[in-house]
Amino acid sequence: MDLIKGYAYILGDDISTDDIVPSHTLTMRDSNEMVKHTLEFIDPYFSKNVDRGNIIFAGENFGTGSSREEAVHVFKLLGVKAVVARSFARIYFRNLINNGIPAISLNWDLNQVAKEDVIEISLLKGLIINKSQNSTFNFEKIPEFLMDILENGGVINQLKKILK
Amino acid sequence: MxxxxxxxxxxxxxxxxxxxxxxxxxxxxxxxxxxxxxxxxxxxxxxxxxxxxxxxxxxxxxxxxxxxxxxxxxxxxxxxxxxxxxxxxxxxxxxxxxxxxxxxxxxxxxxxxxxxxxxxxxxxxxxxxxxxxxxxxxxxxxxxxxxxxxxxxxxxxxxxxxxxxxxxxxxxxxxxxxxxxxxxxxxxxxxxxxxxxxxxxxxxxxxxxxxxxxxxxxxxxxxxxxxxxxxxxxxxxxxxxxxxxxxxxxxxxxxxxxxxxxxxxLSEITPTVAKPSNPGNIAKVEEIEGIEIDQAFLGSCTNGRIEDLRIAAKILEGNKIHPKVRMIVTPASKEIYLQALKEGLLEIFLRANAIVTNSTCGACIGGHLGVLGPDEVCISSTNRNFKGRMGDPTSEIYLASPATVAASAINGSIKDPRGLI
The missing domain is CATH 3.30.499.10 (Aconitase, domain 3)
Known part of the structure; x- marks a missing residue:
C-alpha cells in the first residue's frame, strides 16, 4: 500500500463516532443499511456522494467518543481511502489502522484543501499532493509496524497469517 | 529510571x-x-x-x-x-x-x-x-x-x-x-x-x-x-x-x-455544565440558570452510583418534579438499586414523581428509557452530549452533576443546587 488517489472531503474539529454512526443505527444487522446513515446529522448526502469525497480531511480530535468500530467499518464499506486529521482520538486511530485505512496526522487548514480537491498520497514518502491547488505537504510517516497492518489490509488479515 | x-x-x-x-x-x-x-x-x-x-x-x-x-x-x-x-x-x-x-x-x-x-x-x-x-x-x-x-x-x-x-x-x-x-x-x-x-x-x-x-x-x-x-x-x-x-x-x-x-x-470548584453539543463546551451553572428543560436524567456509568442517588434524593425529598419535566432515575447496578431501596431513596424519587428504571445504559445512548424528541432539552448526569446522542438530532443535552440534575428537575429549568442542600 503506497499510492492513494482520491477526492478531499472536509470535516471540522471534534467529529465524534456518534456523528459518524449515530447510536440509533448501532443495532442494525444489515451493514448496507447502516452505511446509509454515515455522518447523516452533518451531511445526509455523504454516503451517496462518497466517490467524490473519499479522502477525509478533518480537524482536531477526529473520532472522539465511543469505541464503536462501526464508525470505521462504514468508511471501509463506503470506500474511504484515508483519513487526514490534525489529531485523532486514540481508539479511533487504532480502529482505522486495524481496518486497513491509513490515519495521517497533519497540521492542515482550510486555505490548503477544499472539498473535492484531487489528492494523491504516498505513505512511503510521507507526502500528500493536492493536485487541484498544486501544493504538497509532508507528514510524519506511519510507524513500520502499523504500515505492516495496512499492507495486510488490516489487523485481522495480519493476525490470520501469524496464527497459521 | x-x-x-x-x-x-x-x-x-x-x-x-x-x-x-x-x-x-x-x-x-x-x-x-x-x-x-x-x-x-x-x-x-x-x-x-x-x-x-x-x-x-x-x-x-x-x-x-x-x-x-x-x-x-x-x-x-x-x-x-x-x-x-x-x-x-x-x-x-x-x-x-x-x-x-x-x-x-x-x-x-x-x-x-x-x-x-x-x-x-x-x-x-x-x-x-x-x-x-x-x-x-x-x-x-x-x-x-x-x-x-x-x-x-x-x-x-x-x-x-x-x-x-x-x-x-x-x-x-x-x-x-x-x-x-x-x-x-x-x-x-x-x-x-x-x-x-x-x-x-x-x-x-x-x-x-x-x-x-x-x-x-x-x-x-x-x-x-x-x-x-x-x-x-x-x-x-x-x-x-x-x-x-x-x-x-x-x-x-x-x-x-x-x-x-x-x-x-476543590473548594473553588462550583457547579459546572457542558452545554450542547460537546463535553468541552463548559459553563458555570450560575451563568446559564433558567434554561428550560423537558427531561432530567440521573444515571449512567458516570453518575448512577449510591452517592449520586443520595444527594439527588436529599434535594428531591418532600418536593415534586416540575409538572412539565420528566425525571428518569437509572441506578448503575442492581447492588446500587437494592441499596437505594433499603435507604428509602427510591420511595423519595417515586413520591417526587420521578420514573425509576432498571440498570442500563439505555438513555445515555438514545437507546431506550429516556429518548429525546425533536427540540427537547435534557439535563443529564451522563458523559456525552453530542448531537443526537440521546435521541433526535435537534434535541439538546446539558451534562451536569446529580445535584444539578435534581435541582433543575424541581425547578423546571437549569438551577444551581447550592443552597438546596
Missing part, C-alpha cells in the same frame, strides 16, 4: 526492562471486558480468524448493559449473537443471561475484578473508569478485542503523564462531576490526547471511590488514554469487601517525569 504509574504498570506487563514515553510496547492483558459489542462487530471480526479458542477464557468478563432488556428485535438478536459467542468460547465470567446486574463499569469493580496494578481493556471507551482502583484501563475497538482474544496481548504507546494535584474538599452541593467538567473545560477535549492523567494530593484522598470513578470515567472526554488514582486506605477498605485476591499497589516514583502539572483547590 523514575516512572509514573502508567509507565510502571505497562513495564510490568511487557518483557522490557526499561520503557519511556513515546515507545511502543507489547503488553500482556490481565482482563478484558466486553458488552453488546461482542454481538456487534467483535464476533464478526473474530470469526474471520477461523480459530476455535480464546487465549484465556478466565480473563474475559462479558455482560450486556446497553439495551437491557432489549427494546427492539434487532437489539435482542444482538444479545443472542453475543451470548452464542460467549458460550462457544466458554467465557468464564459470562453474565450474558443476567440482565439484572447493571452497567459494565459499575458491575466489574463491584465484583472485585479491577485491582491495583492490573492492565484492563474493554470494548467501551469508558473502560478508563477502573483507574479509580489504581489499575490501568482503557477502551479499544472490536478488532483490538479480537487481537486480545487470540493472543492475550496488545500494543500500547507509552503515554506521557499529566500530574493533577487536588487539595481540600468540595463545598456543599458541588460534586466530582463539577470538577471533571471543569478540568475538561480547562485542558479541552484534546488536552489529554494519548496521555495518562494521574490524580494526586489530599484532595484525591478525600474523594469517595464513587467520586473517583466519576472522574476516571470522564478522563476520556479530555482524550486521555488512562486516568488513575493512587492507592490509599479508602481503596483498601473498598477492595476488602469485594475480593480476596492479592494485589500490589502502584505508586509513582518521587522523581517521575510529568509532561505538565495542574493544581486544583
Amino acid at each position: 523514575s516512572h509514573t504509574i502508567a509507565e510502571k504498570i505497562l513495564k510490568e506487563h511487557s518483557s522490557l526492562k526499561e520503557i519511556s514515553p513515546g515507545q511502543f510496547v507489547d503488553c500482556d492483558i490481565d482482563m478484558i471486558m466486553v458488552h453488546e459489542q461482542l454481538g456487534g462487530r467483535i464476533h464478526l471480526e473474530y470469526n474471520k480468524l477461523g480459530i476455535d479458542y480464546i487465549w484465556d477464557p478466565d480473563k474475559v468478563f462479558f455482560i450486556l448493559d446497553h439495551w437491557v432488556p432489549p427494546p427492539t428485535i434487532s437489539s435482542a438478536q444482538m444479545h443472542q449473537d453475543a451470548r452464542k459467542f460467549a458460550e462457544k468460547y466458554k467465557i468464564t465470567h459470562n453474565y450474558g443471561h443476567q440482565l439484572d446486574k447493571g452497567i459494565c463499569h459499575q458491575v466489574l469493580p463491584e465484583m472485585g475484578f479491577a485491582r491495583p496494578g492490573m492492565l484492563i481493556v474493554g470494548s467501551d471507551s469508558h473502560t478508563t473508569t477502573y483507574g479509580a482502583f489504581n489499575c490501568l484501563s482503557t477502551g479499544i475497538g472490536a478488532t483490538d478485542v479480537s487481537v486480545v482474544f487470540a493472543t492475550g496481548k496488545l500494543w500500547f504507546k507509552v503515554p506521557e503523564s499529566i500530574k493533577i494535584n487536588l487539595r481540600g474538599h468540595f463545598e456543599k452541593g458541588v460534586m466530582a462531576k463539577d470538577f471533571i467538567l471543569s478540568l475538561i473545560g480547562d485542558i479541552s477535549t484534546k488536552g489529554a490526547l494519548y496521555k495518562s492523567l494521574e490524580f494526586h494530593g489530599d484532595g484525591a484522598k478525600n474523594l469517595s471511590i464513587d467520586s473517583r470513578m466519576t472522574i476516571t470515567n470522564m478522563v476520556v472526554e479530555a482524550g486521555a488514554k488512562f486516568g488513575i488514582f493512587l492507592p490509599d486506605d479508602r481503596l483498601k477498605e473498598w477492595l476488602a469487601k469485594r475480593t480476596s485476591k492479592q494485589y500490589r499497589n502502584v505508586v509513582p516514583d518521587e522523581k517521575a517525569e510529568y509532561e505538565q502539572e495542574l493544581s486544583y483547590e
Whole structure:
C-alpha cells in the first residue's frame, strides 16, 4: 500500500463516532443499511456522494467518543481511502489502522484543501499532493509496524497469517 | 529510571526492562471486558480468524448493559449473537443471561475484578473508569478485542503523564462531576490526547471511590488514554469487601517525569455544565440558570452510583418534579438499586414523581428509557452530549452533576443546587 488517489472531503474539529454512526443505527444487522446513515446529522448526502469525497480531511480530535468500530467499518464499506486529521482520538486511530485505512496526522487548514480537491498520497514518502491547488505537504510517516497492518489490509488479515 | 504509574504498570506487563514515553510496547492483558459489542462487530471480526479458542477464557468478563432488556428485535438478536459467542468460547465470567446486574463499569469493580496494578481493556471507551482502583484501563475497538482474544496481548504507546494535584474538599452541593467538567473545560477535549492523567494530593484522598470513578470515567472526554488514582486506605477498605485476591499497589516514583502539572483547590470548584453539543463546551451553572428543560436524567456509568442517588434524593425529598419535566432515575447496578431501596431513596424519587428504571445504559445512548424528541432539552448526569446522542438530532443535552440534575428537575429549568442542600 503506497499510492492513494482520491477526492478531499472536509470535516471540522471534534467529529465524534456518534456523528459518524449515530447510536440509533448501532443495532442494525444489515451493514448496507447502516452505511446509509454515515455522518447523516452533518451531511445526509455523504454516503451517496462518497466517490467524490473519499479522502477525509478533518480537524482536531477526529473520532472522539465511543469505541464503536462501526464508525470505521462504514468508511471501509463506503470506500474511504484515508483519513487526514490534525489529531485523532486514540481508539479511533487504532480502529482505522486495524481496518486497513491509513490515519495521517497533519497540521492542515482550510486555505490548503477544499472539498473535492484531487489528492494523491504516498505513505512511503510521507507526502500528500493536492493536485487541484498544486501544493504538497509532508507528514510524519506511519510507524513500520502499523504500515505492516495496512499492507495486510488490516489487523485481522495480519493476525490470520501469524496464527497459521 | 523514575516512572509514573502508567509507565510502571505497562513495564510490568511487557518483557522490557526499561520503557519511556513515546515507545511502543507489547503488553500482556490481565482482563478484558466486553458488552453488546461482542454481538456487534467483535464476533464478526473474530470469526474471520477461523480459530476455535480464546487465549484465556478466565480473563474475559462479558455482560450486556446497553439495551437491557432489549427494546427492539434487532437489539435482542444482538444479545443472542453475543451470548452464542460467549458460550462457544466458554467465557468464564459470562453474565450474558443476567440482565439484572447493571452497567459494565459499575458491575466489574463491584465484583472485585479491577485491582491495583492490573492492565484492563474493554470494548467501551469508558473502560478508563477502573483507574479509580489504581489499575490501568482503557477502551479499544472490536478488532483490538479480537487481537486480545487470540493472543492475550496488545500494543500500547507509552503515554506521557499529566500530574493533577487536588487539595481540600468540595463545598456543599458541588460534586466530582463539577470538577471533571471543569478540568475538561480547562485542558479541552484534546488536552489529554494519548496521555495518562494521574490524580494526586489530599484532595484525591478525600474523594469517595464513587467520586473517583466519576472522574476516571470522564478522563476520556479530555482524550486521555488512562486516568488513575493512587492507592490509599479508602481503596483498601473498598477492595476488602469485594475480593480476596492479592494485589500490589502502584505508586509513582518521587522523581517521575510529568509532561505538565495542574493544581486544583476543590473548594473553588462550583457547579459546572457542558452545554450542547460537546463535553468541552463548559459553563458555570450560575451563568446559564433558567434554561428550560423537558427531561432530567440521573444515571449512567458516570453518575448512577449510591452517592449520586443520595444527594439527588436529599434535594428531591418532600418536593415534586416540575409538572412539565420528566425525571428518569437509572441506578448503575442492581447492588446500587437494592441499596437505594433499603435507604428509602427510591420511595423519595417515586413520591417526587420521578420514573425509576432498571440498570442500563439505555438513555445515555438514545437507546431506550429516556429518548429525546425533536427540540427537547435534557439535563443529564451522563458523559456525552453530542448531537443526537440521546435521541433526535435537534434535541439538546446539558451534562451536569446529580445535584444539578435534581435541582433543575424541581425547578423546571437549569438551577444551581447550592443552597438546596
